[in-house]
Amino acid sequence: MLSDKLKEETKKNHQVLEKALIGHLRAIRSVSEYITLLQLFYGYFGGLEMLMDKAIDDKSLVDSTERRKTQAIANDILILGGTVPAIATGYNLPAIHSHLQALGALYVIEGSTLGGKIISKMIQQQLGTDMGLSFFAGYGDKTDEMWASFKNVLDTQCHTPEQEAVVTAAANETFSKFYYWFNKAPVF
Secondary structure, three states: OHHHHHHHHOHHHHHHHHHHHHHHHHHOOOHHHHHHHHHHHHHHHHHHHHHHHHHOOOOOOOOOOOOOOHHHHHHHHHHOOOOOOOOOOHHHOOOOOOHHHHHHHHHHHHHHOOOHHHHHHHHHHHHOOOOOOHHHHOOHHHHHHHHHHHHHHHHHHOOOHHHHHHHHHHHHHHHHHHHHHHHOOOOO
């Protein structure tokens, strides 16, 4: 199953990104610092989603529209009094020219929803507010169901080792580019 292989074959890049993200999260002590974090997510995910929209649609992923994250991030930024930034472009993003590459990038985005409950609790404790947490709330009670549904798409739409390699490469590139995007961030 590709979904199981992806976890193992992207583990290194995932851990590097996760370590950087956790460092940023632990350092947040103000709403403005949290807004900065959300702006980083918005910029990167916004660019990714724009590329993915050219390669994936409701025919290849029935609930592709529901899986978009940038509007929730923008709403969180605005409710907290921040401004929505520009999206990432060009070399800041992975190559997404095909449906399979889009699935690899979406693996990273969808996987980020799994840790959202933990992140939202952390932010809530650090800032003493429950405002601006819709992005990290993900799909709420449907998060596990949506993850299982996405893994099923991965497992049923990739039929050859070559297709699996394309998805895996795109997921790894998405993780590594996201890590570099985060490293551009100001230190809190």
